[in-house]
Amino acid sequence: MKRIGFALLGAVPIVDGLAGAQASSSYLLEAHSLVSGGRAAASPGYAVNGALPPATGSEATSTNYQLATGLLAFFDPLATGTNAPLLFGLVPEAGPIAGSSSVLLSGLHFDQPPLAVTFAGSAASNVTVVSGTTLSCMTPSGPSGPTQVSVSSPLGSDAQPAGFVYTPAVTASPTVVPGGALVLRNYGPAGGGFQTFFSIGPAFIPFPPFGTILIDPSLLIVVAAGAYPPATLPATTGAKTTSIPIPAGPSLVGAQFYFQSVAFVGGNPPIVLTNLATSTVIP
Numbered sequence: 001m002k003r004i005g006f007a008l009l010g011a012v013p014i015v016d017g018l019a020g021a022q023a024s025s026s027y028l029l030e031a032h033s034l035v036s037g038g039r040a041a042a043s044p045g046y047a048v049n050g051a052l053p054p055a056t057g058s059e060a061t062s063t064n065y066q067l068a069t070g071l072l073a074f075f076d077p078l079a080t081g082t083n084a085p086l087l088f089g090l091v092p093e094a095g096p097i098a099g100s101s102s103v104l105l106s107g108l109h110f111d112q113p114p115l116a117v118t119f120a121g122s123a124a125s126n127v128t129v130v131s132g133t134t135l136s137c138m139t140p141s142g143p144s145g146p147t148q149v150s151v152s153s154p155l156g157s158d159a160q161p162a163g164f165v166y167t168p169a170v171t172a173s174p175t176v177v178p179g180g181a182l183v184l185r186n187y188g189p190a191g192g193g194f195q196t197f198f199s200i201g202p203a204f205i206p207f208p209p210f211g212t213i214l215i216d217p218s219l220l221i222v223v224a225a226g227a228y229p230p231a232t233l234p235a236t237t238g239a240k241t242t243s244i245p246i247p248a249g250p251s252l253v254g255a256q257f258y259f260q261s262v263a264f265v266g267g268n269p270p271i272v273l274t275n276l277a278t279s280t281v282i283p
Contacts, residue, residue, distance in 0.1 A: 084156025087111045087163070090110035090149060094165040094187045094237050099141035101236060103164070105151065110135045111152045119164055121145040142166040144211075145275025167237040168228075168263030170196055172277035179248035181278050186240045188263050194274075196224035196242070196261040202276060211273030215258045223259070252281045 087107040087272065095101030111132035117124040124137035135151075142164075149163035165171065167186035177181045186194045199215035207213050229238035246252065261274040 004234070009227045030275070036153045036239055039091065041149035083109045083112075085112065085115065085151045085153050085158055087149065087158045089159055089160070090163055092231075092236070093163075094167050094169070094239065096189070096237065097142055097144055097166045097168075099139045100123045101139045103137060103139060104130075105135050105137070105149075106133065107151065107158070108133055109153070109155070110151070112155055114153065116152050118150045118152075126162065128187050139164065143275065144272070145169045146171060163232040168192070168194065168261065168272055168274050169263060170194075170259055170261040170274050172259050174278075174281040175280050175282045176246050177282060178246055178250065178252055180246050182246055184242040184244065184259065184277070186224065186226075186228065186242070186263075187237050189265055190228055190230045190238050192266060193227045194225065194240070194261045195222055196259055198223045198262075199258045202258055202278075207273065209269045210271050213260070215260045215274060223271070224261075243250055246281065250283070253283050255281045257281075 036259060075141045085107060086109060087105060089106050091104045091106070092101070095103070098227055104125060109132060110129050113129070115127060115129060115135065117127050117135070117137050120142050122140040122142065124139060127135060127137045129135045144166050146162035146165050146169070148159050148161050150157055150159040150160075163186055168186075170187070171185045173181075184196055197215060198221045199217070199219055201216040203213055203216045205213040205217070217248055223238075223244060225241040226240050226242075233237045257279045259277040259279075263272045263274055264270065265272055
């Protein structure tokens with residue numbers, strides 16, 4: 001059976017990795033809820049022509065629904081049973097470092113057992129194949145920040161290098177141009193808060209029981225602070241976005257910015273130091 005993709009515009013339950021399908025005798029037309037985005041990839045005999053995340057500014061959410069515009073285009077010339085799994089995205093995109101978050105994975109060729117799912121190399125539990133395009137699992141525990149998610153079968157494997165974010169965490173635009181805006185996202189539990197610090201260099205200073213200081217403490221500037229917003233189902237953590245304008249002109253080209261957040265989570269310990277996030281100014 002051949003599979004082709006199409007552009008998606010519509011309100012779909014964000015708990016559902018597969019938004020809809022139409023079939024004829026020779027083709028299966030599918031729409032995937034790419035909340036975490038996607039990417040171009042290939043496995044033997046299989047080519048993905050395009051898999052793009054929802055366009056920035058095109059999203060709108062309510063308690064149970066998300067409206068987004070994305071693109072998924074692919075062609076599968078081989079029959080079922082000959083291709084490695086292909087991973088498009090996860091819902092939700094983030095969960096606590098303690099693990100035990102229930103997530104849905106969207107992709108192709110999930111119906112070739114045995115199937116294994118790992119987060120940062122650690123095996124997920126309760127892996128359940130819902131269909132050839134959707135599976136569910138429970139996350140293992142993991143370190144703060146974005147982590148690689150992999151799906152594998154005897155036919156091969158595929159991965160999203162930053163497919164899931166363990167929280168509390170901070171992420172930054174990998175690159176930014178002079179005159180542009182650097183985007184920080186702080187992930188954490190509703191009711192908690194954060195402060196994000198900027199520094200000119202990295203560090204590695206254990207600071208038990210709160211974690212490890214990962215930015216140079218000789219120069220610390222608070223660039224963001226606030227409360228984590230309520231989570232949008234099925235996520236269990238919220239994300240706060242902060243935009244930082246970068247001065248125009250060539251003087252900052254090549255500069256690297258280093259960020260780390262202090263998360264106030266009310267647990268034991270009540271304060272957690274997050275991962276390191278970096279951004280580079282490019283021409």
